[in-house]
Amino acid sequence: MALGIFLLSLSGFMFLGMPIAFALVLTGITLMWHLDFFDAQLIAQNLINGADSFPLMAVPFFILAGEIMNAGGISKRIINLAISCVGHRKGGLGYVAIIAAVILASLSGSAIADTAALATLLLPMMRDNGYPVGRSAGLIAAGGIIAPIIPPSMPFIIFGVTANQSISKLFMAGIVPGVIMGLGLVLAWKWSMRSIDVEPQPRQSFKTRLKVTKDGFFALLMPVIIIGGLRGGLFTPTEAAVIAAGYAMIISLFVYREIKIPDLVPLFIQAAYTTSIVMFLCAAAIVSSYMVTLADLPAELISLLEPIMDSPRTLMATIVIVMIFIGMVMDLTPTILILAPVTIPLVIKAGIDPIYFGVMFIMVGCVGLITPPVGTVLSVVSSVAREPLEKITKGILPFLFTYIFIIILFIIFPEIVTIPAKLFY
Amino acid sequence: MDYIIKTIEKTIEYMMALALAVMFSAVFINVILRYLFGSGIAASEELSRLLFVWLIFMGSTLAVGRNSHIGFDLIQKKIPAKLRVACAILSHCLMLYALYLFLEGSLRQYNIGLNINSTVMKYPLAILYSTGLFASFGMGFYILRNLFFIISKNNKSHIPGEVKSNSDQVKEND
Amino acid sequence: QDVNSRIIRFGYGLNQDSKQGRAVETFKEEVSRLSDGKFKVKGFANALLGNENQMQNALIGGAQEMMITATSSLIGIDKRFAIWDLPFMFDEASQADKVLDGKFGQGLLDGLEKHGVVGLVYWENGFRDLTNSKRPIKTMDDLDGVKLRVMQNPMYLELFNDMGANAIPMAFSELFTALETGAVDGQENPYSTIQSSKFYEVQKYLSQTHHVYSPWVMLISKPFWDKLSNDEKTIIKKAAITSRTSERKDSREQAEKSLAYLKTKMEVNSIAPEELEKMRASARTVINAQGKELGQDLLDEFLVAVDESKTK
Ligand code: NA
Ligand code: NA
Numbered sequence: 064m065a066l067g068i069f070l071l072s073l074s075g076f077m078f079l080g081m082p083i084a085f086a087l088v089l090t091g092i093t094l095m096w097h098l099d100f101f102d103a104q105l106i107a108q109n110l111i112n113g114a115d116s117f118p119l120m121a122v123p124f125f126i127l128a129g130e131i132m133n134a135g136g137i138s139k140r141i142i143n144l145a146i147s148c149v150g151h152r153k154g155g156l157g158y159v160a161i162i163a164a165v166i167l168a169s170l171s172g173s174a175i176a177d178t179a180a181l182a183t184l185l186l187p188m189m190r191d192n193g194y195p196v197g198r199s200a201g202l203i204a205a206g207g208i209i210a211p212i213i214p215p216s217m218p219f220i221i222f223g224v225t226a227n228q229s230i231s232k233l234f235m236a237g238i239v240p241g242v243i244m245g246l247g248l249v250l251a252w253k254w255s256m257r258s259i260d261v262e263p264q265p266r267q268s269f270k271t272r273l274k275v276t277k278d279g280f281f282a283l284l285m286p287v288i289i290i291g292g293l294r295g296g297l298f299t300p301t302e303a304a305v306i307a308a309g310y311a312m313i314i315s316l317f318v319y320r321e322i323k324i325p326d327l328v329p330l331f332i333q334a335a336y337t338t339s340i341v342m343f344l345c346a347a348a349i350v351s352s353y354m355v356t357l358a359d360l361p362a363e364l365i366s367l368l369e370p371i372m373d374s375p376r377t378l379m380a381t382i383v384i385v386m387i388f389i390g391m392v393m394d395l396t397p398t399i400l401i402l403a404p405v406t407i408p409l410v411i412k413a414g415i416d417p418i419y420f421g422v423m424f425i426m427v428g429c430v431g432l433i434t435p436p437v438g439t440v441l442s443v444v445s446s447v448a449r450e451p452l453e454k455i456t457k458g459i460l461p462f463l464f465t466y467i468f469i470i471i472l473f474i475i476f477p478e479i480v481t482i483p484a485k486l487f488y
Numbered sequence: 489m490d491y492i493i494k495t496i497e498k499t500i501e502y503m504m505a506l507a508l509a510v511m512f513s514a515v516f517i518n519v520i521l522r523y524l525f526g527s528g529i530a531a532s533e534e535l536s537r538l539l540f541v542w543l544i545f546m547g548s549t550l551a552v553g554r555n556s557h558i559g560f561d562l563i564q565k566k567i568p569a570k571l572r573v574a575c576a577i578l579s580h581c582l583m584l585y586a587l588y589l590f591l592e593g594s595l596r597q598y599n600i601g602l603n604i605n606s607t608v609m610k611y612p613l614a615i616l617y618s619t620g621l622f623a624s625f626g627m628g629f630y631i632l633r634n635l636f637f638i639i640s641k642n643n644k645s646h647i648p649g650e651v652k653s654n655s656d657q658v659k660e661n662d
Numbered sequence: 663q664d665v666n667s668r669i670i671r672f673g674y675g676l677n678q679d680s681k682q683g684r685a686v687e688t689f690k691e692e693v694s695r696l697s698d699g700k701f702k703v704k705g706f707a708n709a710l711l712g713n714e715n716q717m718q719n720a721l722i723g724g725a726q727e728m729m730i731t732a733t734s735s736l737i738g739i740d741k742r743f744a745i746w747d748l749p750f751m752f753d754e755a756s757q758a759d760k761v762l763d764g765k766f767g768q769g770l771l772d773g774l775e776k777h778g779v780v781g782l783v784y785w786e787n788g789f790r791d792l793t794n795s796k797r798p799i800k801t802m803d804d805l806d807g808v809k810l811r812v813m814q815n816p817m818y819l820e821l822f823n824d825m826g827a828n829a830i831p832m833a834f835s836e837l838f839t840a841l842e843t844g845a846v847d848g849q850e851n852p853y854s855t856i857q858s859s860k861f862y863e864v865q866k867y868l869s870q871t872h873h874v875y876s877p878w879v880m881l882i883s884k885p886f887w888d889k890l891s892n893d894e895k896t897i898i899k900k901a902a903i904t905s906r907t908s909e910r911k912d913s914r915e916q917a918e919k920s921l922a923y924l925k926t927k928m929e930v931n932s933i934a935p936e937e938l939e940k941m942r943a944s945a946r947t948v949i950n951a952q953g954k955e956l957g958q959d960l961l962d963e964f965l966v967a968v969d970e971s972k973t974k
Contacts, residue, residue, distance in 0.1 A: 080564040080572075080648030081579040082557030084548075088586045100671075104725040106586070107593025107620045112716045114544040115537050115616070117833050120515070123508055123543070227708070231839050295843060298519055299836040305515040331505035339504070339547020340557060346544065356710050357671075394558050436562060522845070526807065526828030530814045533833055600722045603777065604715075605738045608814050608831075613719070613738070 065358035066367070068097050073351070073401070083397045084347035094354035106350055113349030114342055117301060118224050121172075123338035124304035125217055128311045129176035130330045132167075135315020135322050137282045138180040141166050144279035147272045150264035154256035156189045157202055158249065164206030165245040168213035169286035170307070172220070174395075174432055178207030178440050182447040193261045196450060201458030204444045205248055205466070208429040211395075213241030215289055215303060218425045221345065221399050225352070226407040226421065230300045231293060233421045236484035238290075240422055243469060243479070251465040281314045294487070341396055348400030361408040368409065375415045379474050382406060383427050387467075390431020394439055398428050419480050423473060430466050433459055497553070500546050507543040511536040534608045538616060545619040549626035553633075555646045564649025573638060576647045580635040587624045587631070594620025664891040670703045672728040673711035680858065681916050682730055682878075683707055685785060685909035692901035701897065703728075722778035724885030730785065730878050734815065739777045742770055742956055745964050748949055749821055750942045752875045752968070755786065755914060760971040762877055766964060771879070778884045782902040786913040787852055787876035792869045793861055794848025795841070798931045799869035802826055802940055811837055811849040821948045825941060841865060852876065853920035854913070862927040870932045871941070880905070 072093040076086035088106065095101050132138050145162040149155050160181060167177045181203045189199040211218040214234035223230035267275070288310060293303050315322050355361075371377045389398055403424065410420045432440040435456045445452045473480055514532045521528050551557050564572055594617055601613030637645035670693070676682040683705065690703035711717055711726055714735035720726035736743040752758045761767055762784040771781030792799055794808050805827040812818040814831040822829035830846050840846045842864040849861065850873065856862060880902055887895070924930060933941070953961035 076579070076582065077560045078563045079575050079579040079582070080559055080561050081583055082552075082559045084557055085579075085583045085586055086560075088590075089582055092586060092589065102723075102725040103589040103593035104596050104720065104723045105593065106589050107597050107617070108712065108716060108720060108725065110590060111541060111594070111597075111617060111620050112712055114541045114619075116540075117533055117537055118835060120511065120536060120540055123540075124512065124515075127508065127512075229839070293843075297523075297843070298845060299839055301836070302515060302519050305512060306519065308512065309516055328502075328505055331508050332501045335504035335508045335543050336501070336547045336550065338508075339544045340551050342540075342544040343548035343551070344558065353711075356706070392560065392562065397558065437560070522809070522830055526809050526830070527823075528830045528832070530816050530819055530831040533814060533831070596723050597719055600719055600778065603739075604719070605741075607715075607734070607738060608816065610738075613715075 064363075065094065065097065065355075065360050066363045068093060069351075069355060069358070069360060083394075084344045087344075087347040087351045087397075087401070091350035091354045094351070094358055098354065098357055100354075100357060105353065109350040109353050110346045113346030116224060116345075118220060118230060119342065119345060121215075121220050121230075121301045121304035122217055122341055123334055124301075124308045125172035125215055125220075126176070126337050126341075127331065127334035128304065128307040129171040129173055130334050131308065131311040131315055131322075131327075132170060132282075133176065133180045134326065134330055135311060136319045137170070137285070137311060137314060138167060139184055140275075140279040140282045140319070141170075142181070142184050143275050144283070146264065147267045147275040151266035153263055154194075154252060154259075154261070155263045156185065156192060156194060157199070157252040157256065160185050160189075160199075160203050160206050161245055161248045161252065164203075164209050164248075165213065165242065166283070166286070168210040168241060169290065170215075170282075171210055172215040172217040172304075174208045174210045174429060174440050175443055177210040178204060178443050179447065181207060182444050186444075186448050190448075192264070195259060195458070196448065197454040197458030198255055198461075199458070200444045200448045200450060200455045201460070201462055202248065202252055204433050204438075204440050204455065204459055205462035206245075207440050207444075208432050209241050209244050211425055211429055212237045212244060212422070214238065214293070215300070215307065216425070217341075218395055218399060218428065219421065220300065221396060222403055222421050222425060225345075225348070225400055226403040226417065228407075228417050228421055232418050232484070234290075234293060234300070235487035236418050236422050236480060237425070238487060239483040240426060240469075240473065240480055244426075244466065247465040247469050248462055251461045255461050281318050285310055285314075344396055345400060348397070351401070352404045355404060361405055364405060365409055365412060372409075372413050375413050376474060378410070378413050379415060379420075379423065379477075382410075383423065383470060383474065386424070386427045387430065387434070390428055391434045392437050393431065394437065395425075395428045395432055398431065399424070416477070416481055418484060419477050422480050422484075423470070426466075426470060426473075430463070430470070433463060497550060500550060504543050504546050507539040507546075511539050511543075531608045534606055538606075538611070541616060541619050545623040549623050549630070552627045553630040559648055561649040564647075565651070567649070569650070572647060572649055576638055577635065579648075580631055580638070583631050584628060584635075587628045590620055591624035591628070594618075594624060663893040665697050665700050665894055665897065666891075667700045668702070668894075670701060670727040670886075671706065671711065672703050672730075673706045673709070673717045673726060674730040675709045675714065676707065676858070678705070678707045680707075681854065681909060681912050682785075684912055685905050686730070688908045689901050689905035692904045693897060696897040696901060697894075701894075718779065718881070721881055721883040722885075724883050726883060727886045728880070728882045730880055732787065733877055733879055734813065736774070736879060739779070740770075740773055742773065742960055744817070744952065744956060745770070745960065746877060747815065747817060747874060748952060748964075749873045749945045750938075752789075753872075753972070755789070755875065755910070757968070757971040758786075758875045758877065759910070761964075761967045764967060764971075766967040774881070775884060779881045780884055780887045782880040782882055782899065783906040785878040785880060785906060785909045787878050788854060788913055788917055789872040790850045790852055790874050790876060791856070792848060792850045792871045792873070793856055793865040793867060793928070794869075795844070795864070795866050796847050798867045798929060799871070800931055800933065801937045802944065809845075809847040811840065811846045817948050817952065820951075821945060824947055825944050838864070853917045853924060857920040857923055862924055866928060868924055868928045868930045870930065871938075873941070873945075 073090045076089045142163045145159040149158040171177050219233040223233050289307050292298050432438050445455050514536045518528045518532045597617040598614050601617045604613045674682045686705040693701045714731045717729040733743045733746040774781040802825050805825050808827045810827040810829050811832045812829045819829045
């Protein structure tokens with residue numbers, strides 16, 4: 064009953080076209096009426112307390128770090144480094160995109176920021192060198208969504224907080240799946256370039272390569288600091304985000320000298336603004352999930368799924384299929400905020416490792432960012448490339464199927480995720 | 489009028505940047521203190537969390553005015569213009585209702601918070617709950633303004649799903 | 663008797679299988695029995711209704727009915743509750759029981775009513791003890807240079823700094839990772855928390871400092887309370903006392919079990935009486951400072967009650 068009211072009111076409010084945050088608050092209000100627990104204070108309290116969270120404070124700092132990396136020349140140097148390594152191979156700029164995407168992923172926590180950087184810097188180059196634009200843009204979009212899988216990761220933080228799971232464990236569990244996604248892209252790119260002939264980049268001289276490597280050294284030190292620091296106990300995830308932003312700031316200001324201190328002001332404003340949009344959504348989701356908890360909605364769902372509860376793989380597959388459909392039309396953050404609190408009790412009851420589930424959840428959710436009709440990462444690439452969405456959608460297909468193949472693999476063999484996760488942690 | 493609003497918005501932006509900068513310093517200093525001196529400031533977490541909440545509600549209020557909150561307009565794009573306007577008016581009224589409840593609840597919590605102090609810094613919790621007053625008034629203002637634009641068929645109105653003919657806006661969720 | 667059907671939302675921070683969860687269950691059954699099933703208590707574990715400060719506000723505003731809170735979270739409402747944080751006051755839990763349930767403790771609870779919540783009874787969280795990964799703490803000197811996580815409370819910072827440790831304030835949510843990775847060396851909590859939060863996995867030494875006795879307070883919303891008939895109030899009060907008795911018994915059995923378990927995982931040591939005396943002496947500074955902060959009368963009254971609890 065409550066489940067029906069929840070689904071009906073949430074979709075009803077969303078279809079009216081209002082911001083999802085408001086749809087979530089109004090869904091909470093509807094459930095409040097239904098449960099006969101009506102009190103305006105609960106709305107105010109949950110909205111404000113939903114925003115008042117120390118772990119979620121990592122969000123603005125990872126966004127800030129991303130902003131500074133793009134503005135301060137760190138992202139550019141990583142791409143240059145990748146060019147000097149593999150640019151001269153057949154289809155080389157594609158491999159450059161993949162390598163740069165994986166390295167950037169270990170610096171930044173947001174798919175949007177990474178995709179924007181990759182698309183701005185690499186796509187014009189690929190177009191000028193005669194690479195098929197749709198395919199190239201598709202590759203960059205697909206590479207961009209590795210960012211939230213390899214730590215640091217904003218979606219993992221939000222998932223960890225809403226599902227009450229260890230953020231550090233999620234981070235460590237994401238490393239191997241993220242690298243596997245990168246390897247998958249390499250194969251898919253190789254396959255899709257088999258009959259296309261483009262002039263490779265000239266092989267750079269040893270001297271240039273040395274210079275580019277030296278230049279990129281400080282940028283490459285960043286993932287070492289972040290992942291090493293998290294693993295080695297220098298700091299907690301929230302602090303890691305602050306360190307990342309601080310490091311990016313110091314390198315951009317004093318080593319690369321591409322920005323000056325006054326240039327930081329708009330970056331701070333932008334990061335604060337983006338954060339507030341993400342976090343208002345988080346706070347609004349707390350309003351509805353408070354009521355979802357009061358209404359015992361997960362229990363309802365568990366009894367509904369009773370027949371498949373004793374087969375973890377079937378349950379996992381079912382959740383993945385549902386999520387792929389939801390991911391087509393919904394953005395990642397609201398998907399996490401709405402689904403994580405409902406599914407996590409289900410998953411734990413069925414005996415699925417919650418950390419493994421978190422990785423799968425975010426992977427499938429990220430794939431939603433590159434599926435039409437609503438795909439935020441697709442839109443970013445499309446607006447940077449000034450190409451219609453249909454063209455990029457067609458270009459992304461081989462990579463999309465690669466990801467789906469990887470997801471199926473992970474459902475059949477969860478050990479691929481769980482064993483390295485234990486090893487790293 | 490527009491000038492005043494612009495100035496206020498600009499000021500809010502700077503306050504957001506300042507809040508973020510202070511949060512940054514508070515957390516950063518605690519990491520440094522821990523490593524170099526084996527100590528820390530007890531107020532660091534409480535202060536940064538308070539600023540965080542203020543930052544979120546300042547920014548999300550501005551975002552209502554700029555229509556940058558994530559929405560879902562696939563269906564709105566497909567329906568006739570008249571129905572689309574009707575939907576927009578209905579959803580604006582619903583949002584105002586939600587904000588009214590937000591305001592009522594915040595006011596109640598604000599009054600309670602006048603007599604309760606935070607654990608470390610001992611600031612009255614009313615400062616925390618006044619974010620709700622700020623946001624419900626601010627967002628309410630923008631939503632009322634847009635509702636007025638829609639009803640008066642003003643060109644400045646924002647209707648979800650409507651594609652403005654000569655606009656070069658990037659379509660966000662196309 | 664004059665009893666209506668009522669639903670009571672009861673929020674608490676630990677999980678359902680904790681001593682809090684079990685005691686809420688006891689309370690629920692007792693209330694249901696006394697009211698012939700008319701009162702329905704719905705327990706919400708794991709801080710699902712918010713953290714303690716959030717729930718307190720909900721209680722004051724009448725948006726939630728009942729909760730369990732640490733006394734430290736009540737300081738914002740009534741600063742006198744800081745008295746329970748004073749270190750090295752009790753040697754045994756039975757002494758604390760006397761002070762809590764006697765005139766002094768109940769007087770403090772009565773003072774809450776004008777702030778919008780009614781304090782019913784005290785439950786037990788327990789004595790707090792020290793764990794760390796560096797060395798067994800047998801004397802105060804052993805604390806030297808130990809990075810010790812304390813609650814974000816200036817008094818604790820000062821107390822442990824005075825004793826020679828490097829006290830570091832940190833949110834509880836970050837603590838396990840920090841201990842695991844060595845960002846801090848140690849922490850202090852009751853046995854049950856050390857066990858339930860699995861701190862033994864990342865800490866080697868447990869030193870039985872018993873430096874503070876922490877009670878919990880059962881609160882009910884004043885707006886809700888005022889709606890109740892006298893019969894209904896009696897039911898709640900009776901059930902609260904039943905839950906108190908069973909919670910304390912459970913807590914003490916649990917502490918024994920936890921300690922036995924922790925002994926298999928960690929190196930446990932007690933503190934010699936003369937060393938404890940030195941720590942007590944060192945703590946006098948913060949105790950006197952609290953006297954200034956809370957009022958000398960209250961402190962004196964408390965110290966008298968503590969003394970009485972030890973002689974009787
Ligand atoms: Na990342
Ligand atoms: Na999608």
